Amino acid sequence: MNRPSNTVKAIGEQGLLQRLQRFCPSDMIGDDAAVLNLEKDRALVVTTDMLVDGVHFSDRTTSPEDAGWRAAAANLSDLAAMGASPVGITVALGLPGEVAVSWVEALYQGLWECLQCYQTPLVGGDICRSSVITISITAFGQVEKERTISRFIAQPGDAIAITGFHGCSRAGLELLLHPEYGQHLDEVSKKALIQAHQRPKPRLDVLQHLDNDTRRRIAGMDSSDGLADAVLQLCRCSGVGARVDRQKIPLPPALRQFVSPEQALDYALYGGEDFELVLCLPPPQAEILIQRLGNGAAIVGMITEDSNVELIDSYGIYSTQTLTLSKSFQHF
């Protein structure tokens, strides 16, 4: 139980802002807006996200620290998906008056921990009253124009490269909702899956591996809504098709230990929230990239000229399927 003196209502907006100031650079506080310096000859990249209590996070599976981390990670991942380095984020927060101040501080702590990993300042925000906890984040980044990663430029013959394992976040959520499912898992695997859900890592580190050679033209997006969704979106936006080989999708040991191979593949394709990048680039450059990345990075298929998006089986065990979005997350 929260003592009434520790609620948002009790300390008021000014009191809450004071508590949260330590998460912002001191020169960013107090004016009508934040002023940020950008490097020359770079474009500004902007993305925004709204998260609502009970819809996108819940105390049942997500501590406020983790909700904060995940909110920051999702937006930084969108920047990575554009090839952009982060410059700053703003956070607008809607709060019922009875929310504990400690909850809000923990949320900011998690946000800040994630931002610290990627040297990104929290440059502004707004706090207001609402009947439901709502977090709205806008992230800004910068990119050299010719290095922008886009969903619209995949070409037939491109390899489809993923930057890491898929399916772990979904498995981690399952474990949090039903701890009893994890009875047969060792502690290391259990922790790895839960960590994948609670503290996903946006793949901004991938950008440094896309040097001038590998980076001439790269189509891509992040896999926040699942690997299948990413491939389908890339194909739709670029007017191409794809053939993805189910045997080439790496399934991490912890995931294979947790569920059947069929279920593991289902999590990898449709689970979502892995925040890896799905990139389309010429096969030689794709090979170099996945060797540099290791750790679940793989070429999982090819872009094709026709518009079909197929899941094939190079071992010939399963018949070819058409990938669809029907299993993906619907927001309403």
Add this chain to the structure above:
Amino acid sequence: MNRPSNTVKAIGEQGLLQRLQRFCPSDMIGDDAAVLNLEKDRALVVTTDMLVDGVHFSDRTTSPEDAGWRAAAANLSDLAAMGASPVGITVALGLPGEVAVSWVEALYQGLWECLQCYQTPLVGGDICRSSVITISITAFGQVEKERTISRFIAQPGDAIAITGFHGCSRAGLELLLHPEYGQHLDEVSKKALIQAHQRPKPRLDVLQHLDNDTRRRIAGMDSSDGLADAVLQLCRCSGVGARVDRQKIPLPPALRQFVSPEQALDYALYGGEDFELVLCLPPPQAEILIQRLGNGAAIVGMITEDSNVELIDSYGIYSTQTLTLSKSFQHF
């Protein structure tokens, strides 16, 4: 009554996004984030705001078009208050499934109308499910660094200039809540006050009047939380005091016709949401500026060395008062 087929839930996220695409530039749609070009040697200015149904707007006084206009105007006003020209805005929207699609379209229509007046594109957004309608806007602009208007640089001897009339927005709200109060008002006055509340104009136009001469060092902010709040914030941030003359605060004819002079001054000082600029600059430049602006622009006081913020009466009718924030809007 809304037919169920016309709700957000019925057409889904994709259906809704399709309907709203016409409000975005076509090259801004569909990628993980928007890419924007900035001019060289300019800093990026960022501001964010969250508005919640029943707290910041209500169907009782605000049509969805007006809610959209006001949301855009508030953010553009924050850019104006920094001396920045707008580059774009993002909108994140939380919606209960039963909201009518026409309501959302009307909201965007109002947003778009305001943005059109200031050549500002809507460059991205997010839509998600929520139990309460929530609008989160982030606006970004650009400014030459040495031309940034800041709350922190007011100096003793500066004139305090306001760019237009104050109090009308509050009077308009009163008229919307209690139409019977306006029985003695002519239609033109009534409309002017209501318009001031429903369609406030961010003062981006003022920036062009701040030429190299008037613009060497300007402290300022907008009067979104009232004129008294703006003067107090400027003084607090700059470590100075102020003397504001109640006789110098222009009260527009419609407002004087609507309420007593005391009430009119109260609305001007504490009403808020007029979205004028309150600027502190050397008296000669302040004189030039208010002559250029006309229409309610005035020098209402001076910045002083001591830290007192006083409301004086140059006619000697009222005794000197200390200005405080106690009457201002508290968010929790």
